[in-house]
Amino acid sequence: VSEKLLDGRELEFCRWEGDELELLKDVRDKLNQLGEHWSRDDKNKCLREAAKSFRYLGQIVRLIIL
Numbered sequence: 808v809s810e811k812l813l814d815g816r817e818l819e820f821c822r823w824e825g826d827e828l829e830l831l832k833d834v835r836d837k838l839n840q841l842g843e844h845w846s847r848d849d850k851n852k853c854l855r856e857a858a859k860s861f862r863y864l865g866q867i868v869r870l871i872i873l
Contacts, residue, residue, distance in 0.1 A: 811871065811872050812871065
């Protein structure tokens with residue numbers, strides 16, 4: 808996508824300091840702490856909405872690169 812839209816340049820918000828796997832683990836831990844006291848119903852709603860956001864993001868990316 809960056810090749811198509813930005814001539815291969817990388818945007819600042821796409822850069823991370825540190826090990827990406829460790830950063831992902833930290834985010835996962837924080838999300839788990841956030842949802843620790845949620846009801847099962849609230850967790851399921853959140854998961855459904857997250858799935859929608861990824862699906863729509865995929866559709867947007869396909870439109871951009873086609």
